[in-house]
Amino acid sequence: MSSATDQSLSGGNGLVIDHCFKSFSVNKQDVTVLRDINLTIHPGEFFCIIGGSGCGKSTLLKMIAGLEASTSGSISIDGRPITKPGLDRGMVFQEHRLLPWLTVQQNIDFGLRESVKLGRAEIVQEHIELVGLHGFENAYPGQLSGGMAQRVGLARALVNRPEVLLLDEPLGALDALTREKMQNEILRIWEVEKTTMILVTHDIDEAIYLADRIAVLGSKPGVVRHVYDVDLPRTRSRGDAGFDTLRHKLWDAIFQPSSPVESVSPAANTTARTSESPAAKPQYSIQ
Known part of the structure; x- marks a missing residue:
């Protein structure tokens, strides 16, 4: 598995998130929820965003949808700035x-x-x-x-x-069997439609099963910790050794302590963690 924090591109196709910050006013104080987000999502890619509660995953998705404006930085599709909702983006909510x-x-x-x-x-x-x-x-x-x-x-x-379909934890309320069936349906639709899909999920297994790449967000404020390539053949089996190896890496990446370097500049963190947990985790859904 390879991993590197994505850097924004100056040109080319795809969805580019370039040095985006997002702050909210809470009790007359500015609270930063997303700090210096840099991602490039390629046309036709299935991209997942995971992280603990409160890391800004859904806020980032709303910024891509044009439902929220970034405090600074820019988001564009094929060079077109996103300033409001548009028909080039569709969104599915929980x-x-x-x-x-x-x-x-x-x-x-x-x-x-x-x-x-x-x-x-x-x-x-x-x-x-x-x-x-x-x-x-x-x-x-x-x-x-x-x-x-x-x-x-x-x-x-x-x-x-739409060019991009945004999926904000759309399967979170479903029972386990229906959720797995819907994961396969989403994959089938993605393969037929060739639409770029960006999924926010708390479920690590779901992210590995669906994604070409997975971004892990740290929290308070939300920063990009790692972007992992999912180098597993489709159709994927949750019992495969490669699936399990990536599962452990993602778990560790999500729950690793934040560092001063990370909180200032996620781009400084370009190497994947190689440590794996010695024992299997009982659950791989982040709450």
Whole structure:
């Protein structure tokens, strides 16, 4: 496994996060939640972001979506600055956020941009079939299981063919079996659509199973500790030795103590930790 903290690029394709800081005002004091974030995510890549609670993962995703502005620094797609939400980015949240009075078909159509006039019904139906919900077009959200509702959310986010799909812990509320099934569905859709996907998750196994690369964020403030290449063939087995080795490395990277160097400049930390835990951890979900 290789690891290095990504450096922003001056040009080229992809999504570039360049020296981004984010602060909030709390009790009239500025609190920095993200410090000097530098990442480049390549077109068509499946990129995961993991880290403990409060490290700024979801805030970073909202900045990419244009829902939050960075305090300083910039985020761009193919050289276009991100200053607000746009149809080049779709987002799926932990809660499906479907409109309960609309059917599956109507919810997906609601997400389709208004400028599409011709072939609208065909586009919606294509995405219903893409997420495996053929036959449920006229069902309401209250009649769907959690996994099915998230499929609708995926279809609604994909219906405009965004360049980047942002996934903010979308499977966190599902039971374990449904979650693994949905992981495979997301992989299938990624392979079909060739969409760049950026997933925020607390689940280390989920990140390894899905990602091409994984960024580990430290906390208070959030900094990039490592970016790991996932050099494992697809389809991946959670029982493989390589899977387990990376699992231990990610666990150690997440829970290693913060250092003064890291808190000032994540770019200074360019070498992966080689230590592995002597015993298996009982859980690999970060809360």
